[in-house]
Amino acid sequence: MNEESTEPTTGTDDEMAALISGTSAKDASDILFDLLMEVVRRHQPEIAGVFDGSAETSDFTPELMARALQAQGIWFQLLSIAEQNAAMRRRRHIERMRGRDAVRGTFDNVLTEAARDGIAPKEIEDLLRSLRIRPVITAHPTESKRVTVLEKYRKIYLLLRELETTRWTERERQAILADIRDQIELVWMTGELHLEKPTVEHEVLRGLHFFDETLFEKAPEMIALLEGALEHHYPGQHFELPPFFQFGSWIGGDRDGNPHVNTTVTGWALRQNALAALRHYRERIVSLARMLSITERALPVPEGFRETLAHALKMSGEGETIAARNPGEPYRQFLTTVLRKLDATAVRAGGGELELGQPNYANADELIHDLRLMERALAEANSPSIAADLVKPVRRAVELFRFSTVRLDLRENSTRTTQALQALWWASAGHGEGNPPELGSREWRTWLLHELARPLTTERITAALPAEATDLIAMFAQAAEIRRGLDRDAFGSFILSMTRSVDDILGAYLLAKEGGLFLDTAGTEICALPIVPLFETIDDLRAAPAIMREALAIPLIRRSTHWQGGLQEVMIGYSDSNKDGGFVASNWELAKAQTSLTKVGQVAGTPIAFFHGRGGSVSRGGAPTGRAIAAQPAGSIRGRFRVTEQGEVVSYKYANKGTSLYQMELLAASVLEHALKSERETALQPSREFDGAMEALAGASRAAYTGLITHPDLVTYFQSASPLEEISLLNIGSRPARRFGASSLKDLRAIPWVFAWAQNRHIITGWYGVGSALQNFLEVRGSQGEKLLGQMFKGSRLFRLIIDEVEKTLALVDLEIAREYSMLVSDERVRETIYAMIEKELALTAEMVLKVSGGTEIAGRFPQFRAALAVRLPTTNEVNREQVDLLRRFRATESDQTREEFKSALLLSINTVAAGLGATG
Structure with missing residues (x-):
């Protein structure tokens, strides 16, 4: 669902825009639904009744059930297209009626307020100099659409936009409708489900699809929007914009729990990333050469550029040929030399060999330099607009994407790095028969520091290391080689999952040293690749400030962070902290950790920046972008922001050009706004009274949540009353559902934990414990407590965000559907015990949330959100019932052949419920 629809509108114009967008969304969805039904009736008329409830699906064969579910899944995707189109229409309407300044989430909107509040140009300039924003695309198993299907949906979106044009005759309109129908029919015949479990290679190519379709073009355009907004609101001022917005990726570099990612796979991913960017630049420069048919007779060539061209x-070795092909056209000639070098660079990036002395680009900076030379020449020749409008966007693209498209993060967990370090200890000379020192002991720390201080030699017997340790060190060696060769920005950082101590961080530095990632030959001074600890559970978040205080006092880490840009990045996990302590406790502990870590960085003289490990669902931090950033603690961003973009979020945000441009601007503008305003805003100022209340609420909420998840019957209930085990069969990701293959709840990844609770419509991860916490607070504090909660609802941005998101989650919970899933639990005592706990807490949470918000019905404050649900939920509920029936039949059969017949239908049901709810995990 459109994230904007969750935010209430304000003002007459916004209400008018919402009304207009609602009408257009309904019209569009009606058109798409009718065309889908036309396709369904043509190919499978017997399943048309699933949309009006007239079909008796329990009588369907597995194959027929799969076709019904496919039709329902296609409907949800078409509905999403209609919603995205409506959101674009709403924004355009507001811009036409009130100007771009009035469109929330835009640079103009932010800078209007900044100029009005008297923020000086110098402050803006200083912030822009340090602004760094990086959405990071990941390959978590929460997205199922194949690239070929994404392309067809993209075509439908474009045709729907064409249909809105009023100039068409009825004949032309009918032709467009026929084109849309054909695309829907092609989706129907293609199938959305992966026939085989996707490899990491498939995931890499799927991620690059969004760059080819929208991001290569629209990211530079987003930078231009900021440039235009600055010129408009600060006229006469010059602002130098760095390439502050760059994409990261984990696809092909994330080893944590994924045995399919190794050095070979990472190397392949790096080549594909590089080739994607180089192909795009080639297309842009070929197009540029076609346009710049400027003759020196018409436009005098600056003398400096003549020398550059000569x-x-x-240097090209083909100068006479090039000049003869485009005589008197200096800019085309120059761009031809650029293309020659670019083609040679692509050969090198792909692993090919170049002829000795063959011109190529050693790095992206050289291509940027050439494009700047052209810009300057055109400007000096009195054609500044051509330089700005045609050449500068290409140069901006190279600055943003360089020769790597994305900054690939490497990730592994501390269990694996520790095993590699212990193997290194054994390989060190003179250890004899003894065992490595105990982890956490003084002896272990002493060994780590000694090895980090020891100059690199050839004494290490690396051939004796286990394969896992060898490959982990090879990963760092590969990063060192690529950074020195093709692109220094090919890698982002090394993420250390499950960081529990300073020793874990030092161990990562030692492995990086062994791989040759230190800048000095001896390997004792500075690590070139940032080492980023990831704190995931609530206990880890609480320990993080002490760990980082100690880490930032270590000279090696201080030297490295200073060279890397003067700050230390820390990643914080939303998913595991939620799984660990529930929704309120997770949000509060994340806020506290950021506040404390920010102070740690200030005292240490090394600022700490945060990498937010968010998911698509509310349970995993997936609140609306603008509101989520606005609720971060004051001073915790300061223009530096990294965030994961996971699963279905990627295709929702970046599949279409208009949406992708807005989503990038929304993210960047929200970060800019927080950096400018957060330390001035009352709503983010620390309040001892509010903080004390949040501490009490978080504690009580966690206690209630823990009472459920530690109940001895919970695992039995969860495994039977949800498709948890069946999710592992779903071919939507290369990663296993469990880190180390264990079967306990503790080792279950947070994504399938959230995913399965959403599928069965319990969705406990987004609300359980909130009612008990609020009730307990009011019982203890009475009328004063009720008054305080009212003040917090109005004055605390974090508390308001929590209540709003809980209330919207409650609108997705359906106890009737949940009861049907619970009937899959064969043990009546287990079933009734756990279901009763959930039923009781749900009723209490709904009552308490409405008491705090002053609402009269759940989600009544969010009319657009409710309107979207009203369209989606009837079909979603039907799919849920179909899934329950499929689970029962799938689990009951012992025949492998029969189970295989049901498998496709079951997997489609999981995909379709996820599409209906708008988020999978």
């Missing part, structure tokens, strides 16, 4: 032609 040198480029000489």
Whole structure:
């Protein structure tokens, strides 16, 4: 669902825009539904009744059930297209009626307030200099659409936009409708489900699809929007914009629990990332050369550029040929030399060999330099608009994407790195028969520090290391080689999951040293690749400030962070902290950790920046972008922001050009706004009274949540009353559902934990414990407590965000559907015990949330959200019932052949419920 629809509108114009968008969304969805039904009736008329409830699906064969579910899944995707189109129409309407300044989430909106509040140009300039924003695309198993299907949905979106144009005759309109129907029919015949479990290679190519379709083009355009907004609101001021917005990726570099990612796979991913960017630049420069058919007779060529061109032609080795092909056209000639070098660079990036002395680009900076030379020449020749409108966007693209498209993060967990370090200890000379020192002991720390201080030699017997340790060190060696060769920005950082101590961080530095990632030959001074600890559970978040205080006092880490840009990045996990302590406790502990870590960085003289490990669902931090950033603690961002973009979020945000441009601007503008305003805003100022209340609420909420998840019958209930085990069969990700293959709840990844609770419509991860916490607070504090909660609802941005998101989650919970899932639990005592706990807490939570918000019905404050649910939930509920029936039949059969017949239908049901709810995990 459109994230904007969850935010209430304000003001007459916004209400008018919402009304207009609602009408257009309904019209569009009606058109798409009718065309889908036309396709369904043509190919499978017997399943049309699933949309009006007239079909008796229990009589369907597995194959027929699969076709019904496919039709329902296609409907949800078409509905999402209609919603995205409506959101674009709403924004355009507001911009036409009130100006771009009035469109929330835009640079103009932010800078209007900044100029009005008297924020000086110098403050803006200083912030822009340090602004760094990086959404990071991950391959978590929460997205199922194949690239070929994404392309067809993209075509439908474009055709729907064409249909809105009023100039068409009825004949032309009918032709467009026929085109849309054909695309829907092709989706129907293609199938959305992966026939085989996707490899990491498939995931890499799927991630790059969004760059080819929208991001290569629209990211530079987003930078131009900021440039235009600055010129408009601070006229006469010059602002130098760095390439502050760059994409990261974990796809192909994330080893944590994924045995399919190794050095070979990472190397392949790096080549694909590089080739994608180089292909795009080639297309842009070919197009540029076609346009710049400027003759020197019409436009005098600056003398400096003549010398540049002469040198480029000489170095190309084909100067006479190039000049003869485009006589008197200096800019085309120069761009031809650029293309020659770019083609050679692509050969090198792909692993090919170049002829000795063959011109190529050693790095992206050289290509940027050439494009700047062209810009300057055109400007000096009195054509500044051509330079700005045609050449500058290409140069901006190279600055943003360089020769790597994304900054690939490497990730592994501390269990694996520790095993590799213990193997290194054994390989060190003179250890004899003894065992490595105990982890956490003084002896272990002493060994780590000694090895980090020891100059690199050839004494290490690396050939004796286990394969896992060898490959982990090879990963760092590969990063060192690529950074020195093709692109220094090919890698982002090394993420250390499950960081529990300073020793874990030092161990990562030692492995990086062994791989040759230190800048000095001896390997004792500075690590070139940032080492980023990830704190995931609530206990880890609480320990993080002490760990980082100690880490930032270590000279090696201080030297490295200073060289890397003067700050230390810390990643914080939303998913595991939620799984660990529930929704309120997770949000509060994350806020506290950021506040404390920010102070740690200030005292240490090394600022700490945060990498937010968010998911698509509310349970995993997936609140609306603008509101989520606005609720971060004051001073915790300061223009530096990294965030994961996971699963279905990627295709929702970046599949279409207009949406992708807005989503990038929304993210960047929200970060800019927080950096400018957060330390001035009352709603983010620390309040001892509010903080004390949040501490009490978080504690009580966690206690209630823990009472459920530690109940001895919970695992039995969860495994039977949800498709948890069946999710592992779903071919939507290369990663296993469990880190180490264990079967306990503790080792279950947070994504399938959230995923399965959403599928069965319990969704406990987004609300359980909130009612008990609020009730307990009111019982203890009475009328004063009720008054305080009212003040917090109005004055605390974090508390308001929590209540709003809980209330919207409650609208997705359906106890009737949940009861049907519970009937899959064969043990009546287990079934009734756990279901009764959930039923009781749900009623209490709904009562308490409405008491705090002053509402009269759940989600009544969010009319657009409710309107979207009203369209989606009837079909979603039907799919849920179909899934319950499929689970029962799938689990009951012992025949492998029969189970295989049901498998496709079951997997489609899981995909379709996820599409209906708008988020999978």
